[in-house]
Amino acid sequence: MQHAIGSRPFHSHHRVFRVRRSINPTTLRCAREVIIIAVAVLLYFMVRGLVDGREAEAIGNADELINLERSLGFFWEPSFQDWALEWAPLATLANWVYIWGHWPVIAATLTWLVVAYRDRYPVYRNTLLISGAIGLVIFTAFPMSPPRFMVDWGFVDTVTLQSQAYRVLQPPSLVNQYAAMPSLHVGWDLLMGIAIFRHAPRRWRWIGVLLPIAMFFAVVLTANHYFVDGVVGGAIVLVALTVAESLHRRVPLWSAGAGGTQHVHSRA
Helix, strand or coil: CHHHHHHHHHHHHHHHHHHHHHCCHHHHHHHHHHHHHHHHHHHHHHCHHHHCCCHHHHHHHHHHHHHHHHHHCCCCHHHHHHHHHHCHHHHHHHHHHHHHCCHHHHHHHHHHHHHHCCCCHHHHHHHHHHHHHHHHHHHHHCCECCHHHCHHHCCCCHHHHHCCHHHHHCCCCCCCCCECCCCHHHHHHHHHHHHHHHHCCHHHHHHHHHHHHHHHHHHHHCCCCCHHHHHHHHHHHHHHHHHHHHHHHHCCCCCCCCCCHHHHHHHC
16 A cells, blocks of 8 residues: 555656656747747737827828928839729739738748747847837837828828738737838848848748748838838848847757757657
8 A cells, every 4th residue: 555655656657757748849949939929919009109199290201201202203003003903913913912911921930040040049039129129119109100191192002901900910909000110021031031141942032032022012102101211121120130149159049959850840
């Protein structure tokens, strides 16, 4: 009897150990990263409350940007959108890229990186967090109305006009409607493009080049951003990437070594 009673803790501990070993380390890493990114995205969306009641300021800032572009001779956004609206397939393609070429692409690329390149993944995750933090500061300090709200200039909200998918994915009640500057649609797609170009097989690198270019034109053709928004968004991400690369060299951000993909997989 004493032997039977005394053996129970051992069997219980053994079962717990087996359960722990049965959990795939990759699954644990992915779950942790999903939580980190989800919290960051939640904070990103919560900034909406900080710009409520500042619509007039956001429209005024948009007017100033339009006047700046006009003075520099490249306020081409209305002409570009007119061109897209005259050729329906182009407008449809721009909508599709804007809707499905951002969050789904980011989620897929980060998942691929955390599984296949976990030694390099922290660089891109931290670049997202750093650039997102910079973006939040700008959104709060300098709210700006997107072109689709500037109807006096002839802009049309093609995403809402031709599709309800994006407004379902990101309901206006949850999204900061006055976050035109900077365009993190462009910036974050540029980051995903850099990751794909650096780490994907050579035959897929064209995707990394095409992705940010397609998104840049999509945000303009759908009247969600101005040209300058895309340029600033890309610049912020490049600065954030430089910082993240520097931190990665100096601070151990991941338990795996700095070896190649084969080394990482052998540790998984």
